[in-house]
Amino acid sequence: MAATAAPSTTRTELPALPQVLAHEVDPEPRGWRSWVMTTDHKRIGIMYLVTTFVFFLMGGVEALLIRLQLGAPENTLLSPQTYNALFTMHGTTMVFLFVVPIFAGFGNYFLPLMIGARDMAFPKLNALSYWLLLAGGLVFYASMFFSPPEAGWTMYPPLSAEDFSETGGVDAWIFLIHLTGLSSLVGAINFYATIANMRAPGMGWGRLPLFVWTLLVYAVLLILALPVVAAAVTMLLTDRHFGTNFFDQNQGGDPLLYQHLFWFFGHPEVYIMILPGFGIISEVLPVFSRKPIFGYKAIAAATAVIAFLSLIVWAHHMFTTPSPAIVLVFFMLSSFLIAIPTGVKVFNWIATLWRGTVEYRTPLLFACAFVAVFVAGGVTGVILAIFPVDWQLHDTYFVIAHFHYTLVGGAIFSIFAGIYYWFPKMTGRMLGEGLGKWSCAIMFVGFNITFAIQHTIGLEGMPRRIYEYQDLGNLGLYNLISTVGSFIFGLGILLTIINVVKSVKGGTTAGPDPWKGNTLEWFTTSPPPVNNFDSIPRIRSVEPMKDIRRQVERGTPAVHQPAEAAPEHSVVA
Amino acid sequence: MTIIPAALRTPARILVVVAALAAVLLLPQAAFADFFTPEDGGSPNADSIDTLYKIVFAMAMAVLAGVWIALAYSMIKFRARRGAVPAQIRGNTRLEIGWTVGAALILVVLSVVTFVMLDDIRNAPESDRTGVDLQRVGQPTGVPDTESVPPSGRSLLIQVRGKQYVWQYTHADDDENILNDPFSYEELVVPVDTTVTLEIKAQDVVHSWWIPELGGKMDAVPGHTNWTWFKIPGKHAGRTFRGQCAELCGRNHANMLAHVRAVTPEEYEAYIERKGREIEQANDEAARQRKRIESEESR
Numbered sequence: 010m011a012a013t014a015a016p017s018t019t020r021t022e023l024p025a026l027p028q029v030l031a032h033e034v035d036p037e038p039r040g041w042r043s044w045v046m047t048t049d050h051k052r053i054g055i056m057y058l059v060t061t062f063v064f065f066l067m068g069g070v071e072a073l074l075i076r077l078q079l080g081a082p083e084n085t086l087l088s089p090q091t092y093n094a095l096f097t098m099h100g101t102t103m104v105f106l107f108v109v110p111i112f113a114g115f116g117n118y119f120l121p122l123m124i125g126a127r128d129m130a131f132p133k134l135n136a137l138s139y140w141l142l143l144a145g146g147l148v149f150y151a152s153m154f155f156s157p158p159e160a161g162w163t164m165y166p167p168l169s170a171e172d173f174s175e176t177g178g179v180d181a182w183i184f185l186i187h188l189t190g191l192s193s194l195v196g197a198i199n200f201y202a203t204i205a206n207m208r209a210p211g212m213g214w215g216r217l218p219l220f221v222w223t224l225l226v227y228a229v230l231l232i233l234a235l236p237v238v239a240a241a242v243t244m245l246l247t248d249r250h251f252g253t254n255f256f257d258q259n260q261g262g263d264p265l266l267y268q269h270l271f272w273f274f275g276h277p278e279v280y281i282m283i284l285p286g287f288g289i290i291s292e293v294l295p296v297f298s299r300k301p302i303f304g305y306k307a308i309a310a311a312t313a314v315i316a317f318l319s320l321i322v323w324a325h326h327m328f329t330t331p332s333p334a335i336v337l338v339f340f341m342l343s344s345f346l347i348a349i350p351t352g353v354k355v356f357n358w359i360a361t362l363w364r365g366t367v368e369y370r371t372p373l374l375f376a377c378a379f380v381a382v383f384v385a386g387g388v389t390g391v392i393l394a395i396f397p398v399d400w401q402l403h404d405t406y407f408v409i410a411h412f413h414y415t416l417v418g419g420a421i422f423s424i425f426a427g428i429y430y431w432f433p434k435m436t437g438r439m440l441g442e443g444l445g446k447w448s449c450a451i452m453f454v455g456f457n458i459t460f461a462i463q464h465t466i467g468l469e470g471m472p473r474r475i476y477e478y479q480d481l482g483n484l485g486l487y488n489l490i491s492t493v494g495s496f497i498f499g500l501g502i503l504l505t506i507i508n509v510v511k512s513v514k515g516g517t518t519a520g521p522d523p524w525k526g527n528t529l530e531w532f533t534t535s536p537p538p539v540n541n542f543d544s545i546p547r548i549r550s551v552e553p554m555k556d557i558r559r560q561v562e563r564g565t566p567a568v569h570q571p572a573e574a575a576p577e578h579s580v581v582a
Numbered sequence: 583m584t585i586i587p588a589a590l591r592t593p594a595r596i597l598v599v600v601a602a603l604a605a606v607l608l609l610p611q612a613a614f615a616d617f618f619t620p621e622d623g624g625s626p627n628a629d630s631i632d633t634l635y636k637i638v639f640a641m642a643m644a645v646l647a648g649v650w651i652a653l654a655y656s657m658i659k660f661r662a663r664r665g666a667v668p669a670q671i672r673g674n675t676r677l678e679i680g681w682t683v684g685a686a687l688i689l690v691v692l693s694v695v696t697f698v699m700l701d702d703i704r705n706a707p708e709s710d711r712t713g714v715d716l717q718r719v720g721q722p723t724g725v726p727d728t729e730s731v732p733p734s735g736r737s738l739l740i741q742v743r744g745k746q747y748v749w750q751y752t753h754a755d756d757d758e759n760i761l762n763d764p765f766s767y768e769e770l771v772v773p774v775d776t777t778v779t780l781e782i783k784a785q786d787v788v789h790s791w792w793i794p795e796l797g798g799k800m801d802a803v804p805g806h807t808n809w810t811w812f813k814i815p816g817k818h819a820g821r822t823f824r825g826q827c828a829e830l831c832g833r834n835h836a837n838m839l840a841h842v843r844a845v846t847p848e849e850y851e852a853y854i855e856r857k858g859r860e861i862e863q864a865n866d867e868a869a870r871q872r873k874r875i876e877s878e879e880s881r
């Protein structure tokens with residue numbers, strides 16, 4: 010391929026300018042078959058993003074139904090059976106079909122671009138991970154037409170055992186865990202291999218974009234944690250149908266074994282769902298404050314430390330089970346420790362804004378909303394880590410509020426920051442700023458109305474996963490506030506959907522580098538050609554695009570282009 | 583500085599201001615409900631958890647406020663303006679070590695506070711003199727090995743059993759026969775001023791025992807025994823404390839309620855005596871029936 014042609018030979022007046030030469034040599038494949046058969050990481054990435062977003066909307070509708078039911082005390086809108094199925098599907102969908110795979114979607118699209126690679130290391134495996142994900146989602150949602158599972162996304166036996174859940178819903182869930190787990194494993198190996206082997210010349214570990222760092226750690230955590238849950242649900246499956254008794258206390262098994270296995274996976278899973286979000290924030294903040302990220306090494310190191318610690322905190326989900334004191338104390342202290350690297354990240358992000366020139370573009374606003382919300386989830390996390398306090402708060406709406414602050418803060422706000430930040434790269438069009446800002450503001454307000462009050466609902470004594478409650482104290486009022494908030498939150502999300510639909514064809518043209526980004530994905534056209542890059546520059550820092558802009562500025566004294574604008578004129582073919 | 587007009591420039595900020603106003607309007611509501619803290623008042627362990635929570639909550643709010651203010655300040659103060667030049671700082675080792683150590687110190691303080699409070703929460707105290715006379719209500723001898731029993735080994739032992747979707751309470755007595763032990767469903771009657779030790783088990787799926795005002799919850803896990811305790815002060819005689827199963831246990835999980843009615847020791851003795859008599863009568867009746875059926879069959 011002509012991709013290696015040195016850019017300096019043809020236009021001597023513009024040395025070191027990036028040029029796209031082989032672009033459009035191969036005709037762009039078209040039609041639905043080009044999507045089904047594709048192994049192009051960008052198309053797979055888009056399929057990931059669209060599919061997971063559809064699942065997000067389904068999970069969101071489930072959440073709104075749950076809130077409708079709880080909007081009034083002793084409501085009879087939903088039957089207990091339907092209600093239990095809804096929260097089981099909501100949790101499962103958001104974790105396994107939305108947050109984890111949407112980061113795989115961003116990773117698919119942007120990992121090769123950010124490290125200057127042509128594609129992922131194993132393009133066919135990459136396609137396989139997408140199709141496994143879709144299959145997992147379809148298998149699970151097919152159970153809706155028969156008998157959806159009702160035992161919660163954690164699926165604790167004996168409730169999920171055959172005696173108490175005889176229908177196939179639990180089996181559909183197990184199948185989903187296997188299929189999406191395989192999908193994530195294959196994807197994780199692919200990410201790892203790509204990052205390890207396909208970085209641009211000069212991109213050492215100290216120059217890896219922070220989003221790629223988090224993807225690397227995300228991949229490692231998936232590889233470490235997923236086999237454990239795969240084992241746990243396989244044991245559940247054989248208990249249910251093939252006569253084993255791993256979790257049957259009457260036959261020498263133990264229901265607590267399942268809880269330990271599940272949470273050994275489940276806690277790393279929490280960080281699997283948050284770390285890539287941290288990565289997005291670490292990319293967005295420096296770009297829009299026009300400053301380098303503060304403490305690059307500390308942020309990268311904190312990511313790795315969080316990942317390690319996340320493997321040794323699992324039993325803080327089990328503080329109310331019969332456990333020896335030493336177990337309670339150990340898991341309290343290990344959970345405390347996670348607050349340190351997390352705090353380091355938050356301080357570094359704020360320090361990145363400090364003395365910058367902060368531009369209030371939508372991705373930046375979502376990133377700041379993320380920091381504000383996530384910190385609230387972080388401090389309630391520390392409160393919950395204190396096991397005697399957890400004895401009061403465990404399994405109540407306080408916990409629901411806590412993990413929605415971390416997951417909606419940590420995942421959804423960062424995902425939306427990513428959508429607004431990278432949409433121009435993926436489509437060549439900008440998302441509308443006005444709609445974007447309204448969406449961010451309404452989501453932020455709606456989110457806080459929905460979940461802040463849930464701390465109090467939990468403190469008042471309302472357990473989670475109950476389909477009705479008596480109007481003791483102010484529970485009815487508080488739940489109504491939460492329900493109203495959830496619809497405001499939904500409205501905010503709807504605005505972004507409208508924005509996407511409007512902008513995908515009608516948005517203003519983005520050009521290759523609309524934000525004056527720092528990383529390599531902005532070095533190519535928007536959307537990038539099939540081969541991504543024709544020439545890969547040598548990487549000299551964590552901000553290769555800044556270097557390129559400076560180089561262009563220095564190399565073209567006669568033209569006197571503003572440094573930031575130069576690549577736009579030169580890269581577009 | 584023209585912060586106020588600037589603060590109302592974007593829709594985001596208008597909404598933040600509206601939300602803040604709403605929060606201020608809600609606060610009076612909050613003042614008389616236990617808005618920011620767990621339920622307490624029914625037992626010393628619940629009170630200790632409440633105290634611990636308040637300390638931790640104050641620290642957490644201070645940290646949260648600090649971070650929010652720093653974030654908001656950075657966003658507003660360093661907003662891009664004409665002619666402003668971003669400082670190209672890549673880090674500051676001293677500062678970074680400083681806040682790492684700072685975060686660690688906060689956690690050390692938290693750990694110390696927790697360990698100081700822990701004994702009061704975990705370890706059951708002795709019953710008061712005014713509590714029920716355990717001999718007179720026929721308590722079993724033999725002390726289970728748990729912090730939920732006071733050092734003297736003397737507390738009122740209740741067996742709590744979770745099953746879909748009801749709690750069963752058995753007031754074990756000192757004879758071998760378990761069929762004549764007084765028991766009840768949903769409502770547990772206990773004497774005030776007396777340390778009550780709960781032995782929690784499950785018969786089918788996992789449940790979780792929880793009466794918020796009487797302290798933390800404990801899971802009932804099939805195949806395991808869990809323990810907790812409470813001790814209701816005398817002033818609460820006649821009060822009923824409400825709670826419900828806190829671990830998903832099936833479709834009617836929401837209806838698996840638990841009530842604890844506190845009575846005076848005298849009332850409790852009478853209650854146990856009456857329950858015991860009822861059970862004896864029922865057992866006698868069953869024995870008579872069995873005999874009649876047997877004699878009919880042998881005929």
Ligand SMILES: [Cu+2]
Pocket residue numbers: 744745746747788789790827828829830831835838
């Ligand atoms: Cu239950």
